[in-house]
Amino acid sequence: MKFPLFLILNFLCFIGAQAESCDAETGVLAFKVCQSCHTIKQKSSATLQGPSLRGLLGRKVGSLASFSYSPAMQAADFVWTSENLNDFIHNPTAAIPWNGMPFGGIEVAETRAEIVCYIAGFREE
DSSP: OOOOHHHHHHHHHHHHHHHHHOOHHHHHHHHTTTTTTOOOSSOTTOOSSSOOOTTOTTSBTTOOTTSOOOHHHHHOOOBOOHHHHHHHHHOHHHHSTTOOOOOOOOOOHHHHHHHHHHHHTOOOO
16 A cells, blocks of 8 residues: 655655654643543544543544534544644634634643644544
């Protein structure tokens, strides 16, 4: 199977950025703002008010079968990457208008980076 060069480079840059800047303890603290609505340590079939974020990166937006997404999330036609997840966490309404998530976003870039890095560490089993 051949992969486009841009995907390979993005993946390598993402892994390199994780290795340099990801701190699990800081990530778990930053993720606390998410955990009132989202789970991450359980398999993706476990949902709260929001869907499980376990295995989120690489998954199509609005595609977790065990969660009932808003029409806007179902219509979003892209796969979660560290970059678009960062944009979404920064301003969910701007990233996906009418997404149904009652969250205003996180302004601090370092906090968003820690959350993205933390989420990236939880792959689907």
